[in-house]
Amino acid sequence: MSALRTPFFWGLLVLLGGVGLLPILNGSDSMREDIFLVLMLVILASSINIIMGYTGYVSFGHIVFFGLGGYVAFYLMLNHQVHFVPAAVVGGIVSSLIAFLLGIPVLRLRGAYFALATIGINEVVRSFVTNFDPFGGATGMFFNYEVYNGYGGSKNALWYAYYAILVVALLCAVSSLLIKKSRFGLGLLAIREDQDAAQVLGIDPARSKVLVYTISAFFPGLAGAIFFFKNGIIEPGPAFDLLRSIEALVMVMLGGYGTVAGPIVGAAVYEQLRAFLITNSTFSSFHLFVAGFLLLLIVLFVTAGLVGWLRQRAPRLRRYLE
Amino acid sequence: MILQVQNVSKRFGGLRALENISFEVREGEIFGVIGPNGAGKTTLFNVINGVYPPQEGQIFFRGQNITGLPPYRIARAGIARTHQIMRPLGELTVRENVTVGACFGRESLSLGAAATVADEVLTFVGLGGKAGVLASKLNAAEKKRLELARALAARPSLLLLDEVLAGLNPNEVADMLAAIRSIRDNGVTIVMIEHLMHAVMQLSDRVFVLDHGAQVSEGTPQVISVHPKVVEAYLGDPKLAQRLLEGLE
Numbered sequence: 001m002s003a004l005r006t007p008f009f010w011g012l013l014v015l016l017g018g019v020g021l022l023p024i025l026n027g028s029d030s031m032r033e034d035i036f037l038v039l040m041l042v043i044l045a046s047s048i049n050i051i052m053g054y055t056g057y058v059s060f061g062h063i064v065f066f067g068l069g070g071y072v073a074f075y076l077m078l079n080h081q082v083h084f085v086p087a088a089v090v091g092g093i094v095s096s097l098i099a100f101l102l103g104i105p106v107l108r109l110r111g112a113y114f115a116l117a118t119i120g121i122n123e124v125v126r127s128f129v130t131n132f133d134p135f136g137g138a139t140g141m142f143f144n145y146e147v148y149n150g151y152g153g154s155k156n157a158l159w160y161a162y163y164a165i166l167v168v169a170l171l172c173a174v175s176s177l178l179i180k181k182s183r184f185g186l187g188l189l190a191i192r193e194d195q196d197a198a199q200v201l202g203i204d205p206a207r208s209k210v211l212v213y214t215i216s217a218f219f220p221g222l223a224g225a226i227f228f229f230k231n232g233i234i235e236p237g238p239a240f241d242l243l244r245s246i247e248a249l250v251m252v253m254l255g256g257y258g259t260v261a262g263p264i265v266g267a268a269v270y271e272q273l274r275a276f277l278i279t280n281s282t283f284s285s286f287h288l289f290v291a292g293f294l295l296l297l298i299v300l301f302v303t304a305g306l307v308g309w310l311r312q313r314a315p316r317l318r319r320y321l322e
Numbered sequence: 323m324i325l326q327v328q329n330v331s332k333r334f335g336g337l338r339a340l341e342n343i344s345f346e347v348r349e350g351e352i353f354g355v356i357g358p359n360g361a362g363k364t365t366l367f368n369v370i371n372g373v374y375p376p377q378e379g380q381i382f383f384r385g386q387n388i389t390g391l392p393p394y395r396i397a398r399a400g401i402a403r404t405h406q407i408m409r410p411l412g413e414l415t416v417r418e419n420v421t422v423g424a425c426f427g428r429e430s431l432s433l434g435a436a437a438t439v440a441d442e443v444l445t446f447v448g449l450g451g452k453a454g455v456l457a458s459k460l461n462a463a464e465k466k467r468l469e470l471a472r473a474l475a476a477r478p479s480l481l482l483l484d485e486v487l488a489g490l491n492p493n494e495v496a497d498m499l500a501a502i503r504s505i506r507d508n509g510v511t512i513v514m515i516e517h518l519m520h521a522v523m524q525l526s527d528r529v530f531v532l533d534h535g536a537q538v539s540e541g542t543p544q545v546i547s548v549h550p551k552v553v554e555a556y557l558g559d560p561k562l563a564q565r566l567l568e569g570l571e
Binding site for chain 2: 002182183186187189190192193194196197198199200201202203204205258
């Protein structure tokens with residue numbers, strides 16, 4: 001827990017919390033929506049980083065946990081009138097549970113095989129949900145407006161969703177830091193560097209990997225629950241959107257994989273860039289082209305990403321920038 | 323007996339890497355393992371520390387059967403090893419590498435306690451000044467010492483050293499020999515694979531000879547260096563054996 005006494009921890013809290021407070025302070029709806037999206041992407045990118053950046057396992061289809069959490073919570077809110085906070089927590093727990101069960105066989109795979117398997121999982125779950133009647137099948141589920149009455153109307157509900165995503169984003173970022181600076185995290189980094197050597201040094205790779213996969217599935221589960229609560233409608237396509245998964249990977253690579261700040265910076269920069277491109281008449285139809293090109297440039301020239309590059313360039317920064 | 327290897331065989335397809343190997347290692351001794359390239363020495367280590375389970379035979383560590391246990395269980399039981407081909411955790415610092423050894427070794431230390439042990443061990447192997455450097459940036463000799471430091475940080479009761487002297491210059495060899503002696507004097511039993519004959523003959527209490535996966539001989543350096551098969555298969559020149567032995571006095 002000594003990570004909680006470092007300047008980086010407080011900087012992280014102040015910066016992320018401060019940005020999160022802006023729309024609350026000025027009450028702007030459009031700013032709230034912008035920052036909601038950034039915070040959600042921070043959660044997705046940071047959770048992918050926990051398994052990919054620390055452990056070296058590229059979870060391509062990580063979005064499956066976003067969709068699962070969303071579906072479980074939506075189902076509970078719609079059919080059992082569960083309040084959205086406990087519903088979201090259940091959504092997160094179910095995501096983790098499924099990650100735990102899938103992780104036992106799938107994390108035996110290494111490298112590209114694991115990455116492919118996670119895509120497969122996402123597609124399987126999407127197909128299953130599309131044909132699963134309690135979840136509304138292919139048309140999904142939607143709220144009527146009465147659901148929001150329990151939260152003081154739909155306008156208020158949007159604020160509740162915003163507070164929730166802010167809390168989860170902070171939790172996710174702090175967890176990411178705590179994991180990286182812990183004994184468990186050191187074991188993960190050792191697995192990332194050389195799994196066989198790690199095992200000879202006394203680390204049980206199977207146990208560590210399943211545990212970290214379980215943790216990394218929790219936050220996207222919560223984020224999905226909050227996002228679809230706010231959305232009022234959930235369908236298989238947007239819930240299990242592989243594209244969003246890939247965009248989150250780009251954010252991790254852009255900011256710097258294996259660092260705590262990297263995915264946060266990456267999510268913010270990527271979202272700004274995307275917003276600019278999408279509203280710019282010249283680029284609007286091919287922002288994904290730009291995203292792909294960006295990924296190519298990072299992988300070829302700045303493998304460490306923005307934060308990683310800074311850490312390499314100025315080793316003195318390492319104490320302050322995790 | 324700290325280690326008992328009983329009738330162990332390991333084959334890879336048609337290749338007999340180890341055939342019916344048996345020996346015992348006593349608490350507190352340095353046990354040398356020699357043999358030409360491809361004799362099965364590293365395979366023997368891999369079988370002892372659980373990287374490959376043997377097809378036949380059993381291995382006991384302090385009377386407990388460890389045959390077929392995964393490497394991390396064997397590491398936690400108190401057997402540490404170094405690799406002939408160094409395996410640094412490249413993107414971690416030297417100190418972090420050694421901390422991993424201390425955290426997950428025999429004593430399962432907390433992160434803070436492990437970092438203290440890491441610094442002690444790094445000073446002992448002479449890498450104290452490199453603690454903050456990324457392991458991938460070390461040269462070959464330093465990586466060898468890092469391997470040793472990482473294994474020592476686990477506070478093992480049995481240490482398997484796989485050619486820690488290979489590729490070192492004479493000064494570095496002398497330093498390493500002194501280090502190995504001092505490790506043994508601190509109560510750690512050592513099994514070492516080594517090509518450098520004068521080192522094995524000087525350091526070992528007993529020597530075990532492997533050739534083509536089979537046990538050729540076992541005994542004190544004096545006995546081994548005059549064993550006809552060893553002289554023929556390994557030393558070549560009987561007079562060389564005599565000269566090596568003189569290093570003992």
